[in-house]
Amino acid sequence: MAEHYKPFKYMPWEMSLEERFQEYHPPYSEREAVLESNRCLYCHDAPCMVACPTTIDIPTFIRKISTGNVKGSAKTILESNLMGASCSRVCPVEVLCEGACVLQHDHKPITIGRLQRYAMDYANERNIDFFKKGEPNGFKVAVIGAGPAGLSCAGELAKRGFDVTVLEKREWGGGLDTYGIVVFREPVEVSLKEVTMIEKLGVEFKFNVEVGKDVTFEDLVKQYDSIFVSVGLGAVPEMSIPGEELQGVYDGLAFIEETKIMPLKDIKYGNRVCVIGAGNTGIDCATIARRLGSERVSIIYRRSEAEMPAYHFEYQFAMNEGVSFMFLTQPVEVVGENGQVKALKCIRMDLGQPDASGRRSPVEVAGSEFEIPCDMVIKAIGQKKLTPITDKLGEFGVKLIKGYIEVDNATNRTHHPKIYAGGDCIRSKGEASTVMAVEDGKIAANGIHVALCGEKAHKVPALTSKM
Amino acid sequence: MANLEIDFCGIKSPNPFWLASAPPTNSGYQVQKAFDQGWGGVVWKTIGAPVMNVCNRYGTMDYKGTKIIGLNNVELISDRPIDVNLREIAETKKLFPKNTVICSVMVESKKEAWQEIIKRAEQTGCDGFELNFGCPHGMSERGMGSAMGQVPEYTCMVTEWVMDVATIPVIVKLTPNITDIVQPARAAIKGRGSALSLINTINSIIGVDIDTFEIRPNVGGKGGHGGYAGPAVKPIALHLLSAVGADPEVQRSGVPISGMGGIETWRDAVEFMLLGATSVQVCTAVMHWGFRIVEDMIDGMSNWMDERGFESPHDFIGKSLPRISHFGDFDLGFQSVARIDHNKCINCNLCYVACNDAAHQCIDLKNVQLKNIGNGEGKLMPVVREEDCVGCDLCSTVCPVDDCISMVEIETGRPHVTWNELSQKRPEITQDWGKMEEYRKEIGLHIH
Ligand SMILES: Cc1cc2nc3c(=O)[nH]c(=O)nc-3n(C[C@H](O)[C@H](O)[C@H](O)COP(=O)(O)OP(=O)(O)OC[C@H]3O[C@@H](n4cnc5c(N)ncnc54)[C@H](O)[C@@H]3O)c2cc1C
Ligand SMILES: Cc1cc2nc3c(=O)[nH]c(=O)nc-3n(C[C@H](O)[C@H](O)[C@H](O)COP(=O)(O)O)c2cc1C
Ligand code: SF4
Ligand code: SF4
Ligand code: SF4
Numbered sequence: 037m038a039e040h041y042k043p044f045k046y047m048p049w050e051m052s053l054e055e056r057f058q059e060y061h062p063p064y065s066e067r068e069a070v071l072e073s074n075r076c077l078y079c080h081d082a083p084c085m086v087a088c089p090t091t092i093d094i095p096t097f098i099r100k101i102s103t104g105n106v107k108g109s110a111k112t113i114l115e116s117n118l119m120g121a122s123c124s125r126v127c128p129v130e131v132l133c134e135g136a137c138v139l140q141h142d143h144k145p146i147t148i149g150r151l152q153r154y155a156m157d158y159a160n161e162r163n164i165d166f167f168k169k170g171e172p173n174g175f176k177v178a179v180i181g182a183g184p185a186g187l188s189c190a191g192e193l194a195k196r197g198f199d200v201t202v203l204e205k206r207e208w209g210g211g212l213d214t215y216g217i218v219v220f221r222e223p224v225e226v227s228l229k230e231v232t233m234i235e236k237l238g239v240e241f242k243f244n245v246e247v248g249k250d251v252t253f254e255d256l257v258k259q260y261d262s263i264f265v266s267v268g269l270g271a272v273p274e275m276s277i278p279g280e281e282l283q284g285v286y287d288g289l290a291f292i293e294e295t296k297i298m299p300l301k302d303i304k305y306g307n308r309v310c311v312i313g314a315g316n317t318g319i320d321c322a323t324i325a326r327r328l329g330s331e332r333v334s335i336i337y338r339r340s341e342a343e344m345p346a347y348h349f350e351y352q353f354a355m356n357e358g359v360s361f362m363f364l365t366q367p368v369e370v371v372g373e374n375g376q377v378k379a380l381k382c383i384r385m386d387l388g389q390p391d392a393s394g395r396r397s398p399v400e401v402a403g404s405e406f407e408i409p410c411d412m413v414i415k416a417i418g419q420k421k422l423t424p425i426t427d428k429l430g431e432f433g434v435k436l437i438k439g440y441i442e443v444d445n446a447t448n449r450t451h452h453p454k455i456y457a458g459g460d461c462i463r464s465k466g467e468a469s470t471v472m473a474v475e476d477g478k479i480a481a482n483g484i485h486v487a488l489c490g491e492k493a494h495k496v497p498a499l500t501s502k503m
Numbered sequence: 504m505a506n507l508e509i510d511f512c513g514i515k516s517p518n519p520f521w522l523a524s525a526p527p528t529n530s531g532y533q534v535q536k537a538f539d540q541g542w543g544g545v546v547w548k549t550i551g552a553p554v555m556n557v558c559n560r561y562g563t564m565d566y567k568g569t570k571i572i573g574l575n576n577v578e579l580i581s582d583r584p585i586d587v588n589l590r591e592i593a594e595t596k597k598l599f600p601k602n603t604v605i606c607s608v609m610v611e612s613k614k615e616a617w618q619e620i621i622k623r624a625e626q627t628g629c630d631g632f633e634l635n636f637g638c639p640h641g642m643s644e645r646g647m648g649s650a651m652g653q654v655p656e657y658t659c660m661v662t663e664w665v666m667d668v669a670t671i672p673v674i675v676k677l678t679p680n681i682t683d684i685v686q687p688a689r690a691a692i693k694g695r696g697s698a699l700s701l702i703n704t705i706n707s708i709i710g711v712d713i714d715t716f717e718i719r720p721n722v723g724g725k726g727g728h729g730g731y732a733g734p735a736v737k738p739i740a741l742h743l744l745s746a747v748g749a750d751p752e753v754q755r756s757g758v759p760i761s762g763m764g765g766i767e768t769w770r771d772a773v774e775f776m777l778l779g780a781t782s783v784q785v786c787t788a789v790m791h792w793g794f795r796i797v798e799d800m801i802d803g804m805s806n807w808m809d810e811r812g813f814e815s816p817h818d819f820i821g822k823s824l825p826r827i828s829h830f831g832d833f834d835l836g837f838q839s840v841a842r843i844d845h846n847k848c849i850n851c852n853l854c855y856v857a858c859n860d861a862a863h864q865c866i867d868l869k870n871v872q873l874k875n876i877g878n879g880e881g882k883l884m885p886v887v888r889e890e891d892c893v894g895c896d897l898c899s900t901v902c903p904v905d906d907c908i909s910m911v912e913i914e915t916g917r918p919h920v921t922w923n924e925l926s927q928k929r930p931e932i933t934q935d936w937g938k939m940e941e942y943r944k945e946i947g948l949h950i951h
Contacts, residue, residue: 067905074569078792096798103768105803 183211306412637703704730740764
């Protein structure tokens, strides 16, 4: 199986701007998909399936591709994960399903993500609807936030007959899948189509409605039988160093968002770029800058390679894309000239004793300050908690851990009996990902169903429709 | 979702997918598990004469890294006590009244023996019988199985014995190890059999160990022929099915056919059904992958039917049979030629070497410039000389790229005539090379 990904070398004349922002894995042809699916052993009790947070029946969906029942394959995926199309593109498969594939030892793991995308694309291109709204059961649920957690919860509830309203403060649904995942990994249309799919299940969407501003929590608690909070996290926090307000200092999330919603040629980028932070956001910002045309892009990270939150494959991807990494380097000041970024002043670090999280904490090397000349600085050091919302929830008795909403793991219910939560806003430990948000939505839908209808939530059969 | 229910000589089955009489249907535990997973019916592992099995029992045909494209076995009929089998059949039928349970039987060639087992087995409440006239090893040496199925008179005689006492449908299972399968099929109908099933396994030696010189499967240093099944036998099974299904006598009788031999997916099943099978049976694929494959078989067939607007399998069963014809009735004027899509071609040149070495030398490697891709000076690519192409289809079968070489029908102006018509109207052409050449000149056909 040929690997089609070609690293982007800084040779803009070889690819147009649009080409550079195409999905960097081209879709599988039918033949590639069939060959790859036939390599799968169709394991019994397959470890890949156990490793998928949404427990997609991977051997079955792959077998269906191999038998030519691609429609059935798509159904198998969506039965466990309504955001199968997004997940097939954004999931860190190397550490999830593919990382668990039995073939990873003596062969190469099955490319589960790409096969999943093949089946999802097949169904999308043909506009096949697999599910329908369940028999109305009279209960009303409000979902706050139309990211993957909210969409998944809304869809699962609608399948069970709930009357669901999604309140979303932005213009479009999809959450970070729409606004935050680099476009060469997931085009905007993919997540928007998922929103449409949920809409077709009879879910009502209210866009440009911010809970806490345009409607109050009090009203929601009064009007609805249950509420699912899936608001995600906020913007990139301040670094609190001098010069942060200079022209040329960017919020990483806002920078990524531009590639999703603006014409590529209108996006401003620097020639020499410093990206601060080595997590997914940092990798995404750095590779975007390269593909836009930045000549030199460095990721600045205060710890070492071993501690960096980005996955190994992301690290490799960034290096292939010509991004350089400066480890054990802490920014101390953005240096400007005429209000415009001129350099990033950093200090070298050393690793000291392990901290509470087990990571060795960096300590400054005295007198080692130096400047990196640059005309753009991108902050990619995580996301802020949405404190206005969590504070408000506190008034209803909802408890928090480290600023994240605390829930019961089996049902995703908060300390308030009507309020459930899921997605990034509850992820107080470990990595956050789209697929985990999807599973959170499923768990909450199940929890709400059991709490309101009293019966054991049953699996809802799919509606197969004519193509 | 389409309704997959079938009516097989009065037996209603929730879907056409049955397990063939073989190891997967050896016990109540297995059959009940299979029904739970969606199988519409089963033919229980053959019961009857006393046997003892050997080991190893299986040898496989693996091909270029793919395991079990064919499976050879030297297994016998059920080696479990008859009472146990009958008890479990009865229990299973009671637990799954909607699913089809067929009891397969084989005893020595004595009227009393056959009639006794039929009467006993009927008390289980099973839906029908299958007479195993096909097992090609172990039993045949004892005058049973294929030894019976290879002699139409025996087939007819035993079927009659059974029909005299049976009150439920009886399927006669045919052996492929015979020159003309239509003969035993007709014999079974003459013996008043209610249905036919085919194929049982094909005589085979699966291989020889080139280090030890042992025959596979190795039974304590010895080996012998066994029965071959699995994906590799499918084309043979399809042929035999179509031969029986298209036979006028079989068609007149209206008996349904249960088809098997190499079925692994819903697509295989659809092909068998298009060639006249009302139900399909599966053994090897389940031995390889387990009962769970039936979920995709049901889902895949139902999606396929939905796409085409078929509401019941009976809407498409036998739909391809009218197309089964004979060489003498093929249109000699039908001409196709190979066309290569150079934008898809990856330049492996397999088509070139195939045509050059094994067909009619009508592909040239020529410099081709692709305007839309702009491959500069161009490069050497295979180009078909259409006027010389005989339309054999070899190049397109070897081409590794989908839809790269297509066979395109062209109108040559030659008469649309069949060999049979030609031999009737102008017999001299079909008998004399000189006349043949004149005729070719007359119609403008040139073979170099
Ligand atoms: C740059 C970046 C790259 C990432 N890359 C990957 C990746 O490759 N793979 C992966 O699996 N994960 C990735 N993630 C993580 C993943 O995107 C998140 O885990 C996932 O989107 C969480 O889903 P969610 O539904 O909880 O939140 P979100 O996707 O953040 O959605 C929350 C929604 O709530 C809305 N909202 C917030 N407040 C309100 C309010 N008061 N009223 C109404 N609506 C409100 C927001 O507008 C938003 O639409 C990445 C994250 C980032 C930041
Ligand atoms: C191991 C093995 C045992 C079999 N035993 C029987 C049997 O007892 N009775 C019978 O009628 N057919 C028997 N068969 C033949 C199968 O029922 C079936 O006709 C054949 O395997 C073709 O189907 P397949 O290609 O799906 O395997 C056996 C086949 C195999 C492989
Ligand atoms: S573990 Fe790998 S080989 Fe096994 S079923 Fe999963 S993808 Fe297929
Ligand atoms: S498959 Fe089961 S019975 Fe057969 S050899 Fe293996 S362990 Fe023994
Ligand atoms: S076999 Fe197909 S791909 Fe290969 S050279 Fe011929 S046309 Fe091209």
